[in-house]
Amino acid sequence: MRVLLPLPGNETFAGRLARAGGGEVGVLQARQFPDGESYVRIETDVAGRAVDLVCGLARPDPAFLRLAFVADALRDMGAVEVNLIAPYLGYMRQDARFQAGEAITSRTFARLLSAVVDGLVTVDPHLHRHPALEGLYAIPCRTLHAAPLLADWIRAEVVAPLVVGPDEESAQWVAAVADRVGAPHVVMTKRRLGDREVRVELPDLGAHRGRRPVLIDDIASSGRTLVAAADALRLQGFAPPVCVVVHALFGEDALARVAAATERIVSTDSIPHETNAIWLAPLIVNGAA
Numbered sequence: 001m002r003v004l005l006p007l008p009g010n011e012t013f014a015g016r017l018a019r020a021g022g023g024e025v026g027v028l029q030a031r032q033f034p035d036g037e038s039y040v041r042i043e044t045d046v047a048g049r050a051v052d053l054v055c056g057l058a059r060p061d062p063a064f065l066r067l068a069f070v071a072d073a074l075r076d077m078g079a080v081e082v083n084l085i086a087p088y089l090g091y092m093r094q095d096a097r098f099q100a101g102e103a104i105t106s107r108t109f110a111r112l113l114s115a116v117v118d119g120l121v122t123v124d125p126h127l128h129r130h131p132a133l134e135g136l137y138a139i140p141c142r143t144l145h146a147a148p149l150l151a152d153w154i155r156a157e158v159v160a161p162l163v164v165g166p167d168e169e170s171a172q173w174v175a176a177v178a179d180r181v182g183a184p185h186v187v188m189t190k191r192r193l194g195d196r197e198v199r200v201e202l203p204d205l206g207a208h209r210g211r212r213p214v215l216i217d218d219i220a221s222s223g224r225t226l227v228a229a230a231d232a233l234r235l236q237g238f239a240p241p242v243c244v245v246v247h248a249l250f251g252e253d254a255l256a257r258v259a260a261a262t263e264r265i266v267s268t269d270s271i272p273h274e275t276n277a278i279w280l281a282p283l284i285v286n287g288a289a
């Protein structure tokens with residue numbers, strides 16, 4: 001039987017995967033020495049078995065070294081294959097050198113992770129200038145999409161929705177979500193002026209008045225995109241939007257800011273968060289929804 005081995009903080013998600021698709025949830029001890037270095041010990045017998053490490057990468061800096069230590073130990077113990085299920089894949093947004101001297105972290109991180117695991121499964125990685133993970137990663141990658149799950153949630157929970165994408169990047173999957181919901185959609189134009197400054201523009205939405213706007217985005221990080229989009233909708237006389245995001249990073253005071261500007265916020269469980277309401281385990285186990 002396949003082993004699902006959660007890194008610390010990923011035990012709940014590994015349990016959901018096991019319930020959805022079978023597999024033994026393995027046991028890992030992890031702690032830090034007083035000097036901050038990591039100690040890991042695998043308690044599950046993995047000899048001759050395939051192992052799926054389960055580790056979201058919302059905090060990729062500390063997670064990466066642990067993953068490397070665990071993957072090497074698993075191979076030393078006779079695991080025949082070591083894959084990574086990372087429902088959120090970090091280091092995808094700095095995919096170009098915007099200013100001289102900047103590191104292109106997505107490229108370096110992909111090279112390092114490709115040397116650690118044999119394969120990668122993830123959900124909606126932030127693909128912008130790279131059309132597919134295969135352009136970055138040197139290992140087989142399975143890229144899953146949560147759009148159908150978001151659509152099913154919207155259809156069940158929101159009356160007369162208007163599906164809204166906050167930027168041009170979201171256009172493709174906003175249309176797919178709206179299509180599955182059976183609702184109209186619009187896409188805003190976004191300009192990011194800094195980590196915490198975002199401006200959006202949207203066309204006249206007079207034809208959709210009376211509908212409940214549903215903002216969908218792949219990532220909520222500073223929350224500035226969602227707040228700017230909610231403000232733009234309010235200026236056109238719409239009720240506060242419902243926000244549906246795939247990856248709920250919500251750093252600093254982002255959740256409070258978004259909550260103040262919107263009706264309701266929900267997310268998938270790619271990152272454990274109080275807004276989680278859409279469960280990814282069936283998608284990861286069964287493939288496309």
Ligand code: R5P
Nearest residue numbers: 217219220221222223224225
């Ligand atoms: C950007 O292109 C993404 O699709 C998200 O819109 C962005 O990462 C959200 O970031 P923030 O919450 O910091 O505005």
